[in-house]
Amino acid sequence: MGETIKCPFYISHNQKQRNVTILCENIENNMGFEVKNMLWFNSLEERKDWMELFCEDRYKECPYYKTVYKKYKERKHGNCK
Numbered sequence: 329m330g331e332t333i334k335c336p337f338y339i340s341h342n343q344k345q346r347n348v349t350i351l352c353e354n355i356e357n358n359m360g361f362e363v364k365n366m367l368w369f370n371s372l373e374e375r376k377d378w379m380e381l382f383c384e385d386r387y388k389e390c391p392y393y394k395t396v397y398k399k400y401k402e403r404k405h406g407n408c409k
């Protein structure tokens with residue numbers, strides 16, 4: 329890795345024993361719970377590939393980015409029906 333993370337929804341990534349994760353912003357606001365979106369990987373290698381592909385480069389193509397982005401789009405349109 330070593331590249332800069334470009335995705336604005338990135339929070340952190342971590343590795344504790346078999347838990348290899350990326351933490352991203354939650355998919356919705358006001359869910360009534362303080363939750364975040366965690367991706368869990370089978371190996372460091374898999375996460376590295378993912379991060380290089382999405383978080384550090386084509387984040388707009390990441391399925392999680394697309395979902396989180398929707399909440400900002402919806403908010404922009406306020407109460408439009």
Ligand code: SF4
Pocket residue numbers: 335336337338339350351352353367382383384387390391392393396
């Ligand atoms: S690119 Fe996807 S996985 Fe990476 S931080 Fe953004 S939303 Fe999360």
